[in-house]
Amino acid sequence: TQLLEQSPQFLSIQEGENLTVYCNSSSVFSSLQWYRQEPGEGPVLLVTVVTGGEVKKLKRLTFQFGDARKDSSLHITAAQPGDTGLYLCAGYGDSNYQLIWGAGTKLIIKP
Amino acid sequence: DAGITQSPRHKVTETGTPVTLRCHQTENHRYMYWYRQDPGHGLRLIHYSYGVKDTDKGEVSDGYSVSRSKTEDFLLTLESATSSQTSVYFCAISGTGWDEQFFGPGTRLTVL
Numbered sequence: 363t364q365l366l367e368q369s370p371q372f373l374s375i376q377e378g379e380n381l382t383v384y385c386n387s388s389s390v391f392s393s394l395q396w397y398r399q400e401p402g403e404g405p406v407l408l409v410t411v412v413t414g415g416e417v418k419k420l421k422r423l424t425f426q427f428g429d430a431r432k433d434s435s436l437h438i439t440a441a442q443p444g445d446t447g448l449y450l451c452a453g454y455g456d457s458n459y460q461l462i463w464g465a466g467t468k469l470i471i472k473p
Numbered sequence: 474d475a476g477i478t479q480s481p482r483h484k485v486t487e488t489g490t491p492v493t494l495r496c497h498q499t500e501n502h503r504y505m506y507w508y509r510q511d512p513g514h515g516l517r518l519i520h521y522s523y524g525v526k527d528t529d530k531g532e533v534s535d536g537y538s539v540s541r542s543k544t545e546d547f548l549l550t551l552e553s554a555t556s557s558q559t560s561v562y563f564c565a566i567s568g569t570g571w572d573e574q575f576f577g578p579g580t581r582l583t584v585l
Contacts (some may be wrong), residue, residue: 371513395573404563404576415568450515459504459523459570460531465515 364455368464376472377443383436383467385451392454394434395461396425399448414472432450476500477577479564485583493553496564496581498544504567505547506531506574507539509560516563522547523570554584 369384385416393412409418411427411434419424422445423442424437438445451464476499486492496505507519507543518531520539536558538550551558561581567573 402579404565404579405574406576407573410573452516456569459521459567460518461516461574462517465513 364391364453364462366447366451366453366462366464368451368467370467371465372468372470374470374472375441378440380440381438381469383438383449383469384433385464386433387453388432389455390404390431392431394427394431394451394453396434396436397450397452399450399466400446404449405450406428438469443471443473445469446471477564477566477575479562479577479580481580482578483581485585486554487553487585489553492554492582492584494562494564494582496547496548496577498547498564498566500566500575501544502566502568502575503522503544504570505541506565506567507547507549508563508565509533510563510579511560518549519549519562521534523566554582556584558582559584 367386394409394410395410398408399405409425412430414431416427422439434447448466448468450466452461455462476564478497480495506521508516510516517533519533519537520531522528522541540548563579564577567574
């Protein structure tokens with residue numbers, strides 16, 4: 363069974379600090395996706411990483427896909443209150459059409 | 474925003490009663506999914522559909538059934554609701570089944 367483990371589960375930091383969220387697996391994924399979910403809404407895709415070693419930047423957010431395609435990280439520089447939310451990683455596993463989801467990292471950025 | 478609606482948005486029901494949740498899309502996407510989201514568990518797949526009348530089970534399908542008679546509608550039915558089915562239910566759609574999933578706003582279901 364393919365699993366995605368996210369850490370930390372919860373993170374509360376001050377505005378302006380940097381942080382990193384991790385998404386790890388013992389299995390290889392062809393790609394990994396990162397979603398953000400705000401309270402009362404469904405998740406929204408932030409980025410998809412496909413190639414091992416790939417780095418993608420989305421403003422202050424930097425996403426990396428591990429060389430072996432078993433892990434990914436999300437780094438936020440100078441976090442802002444608007445970054446508050448639940449961050450979820452997900453990847454398509456061996457079973458067609460089914461995304462495997464991490465349990466999520468709840469991020470709170472305090473002004 | 475992808476055109477996905479869910480109804481109802483909130484529902485309170487009693488144990489043993491049947492419940493049907495509806496997902497409607499205007500994107501003509503082939504793949505549709507039903508998830509439940511509970512604290513500490515992330516999103517868990519209940520059932521999904523890869524075409525009209527084509528459905529398959531997900532990770533937590535016990536106690537749930539689905540139907541898809543039209544491309545735009547995917548129904549989730551709890552035949553006899555139990556308190557363990559209290560959750561937030563999300564519908565999602567995907568064009569190819571291997572790409573981004575677009576989510577509806579969710580339905581909060583409480584079973585007393």
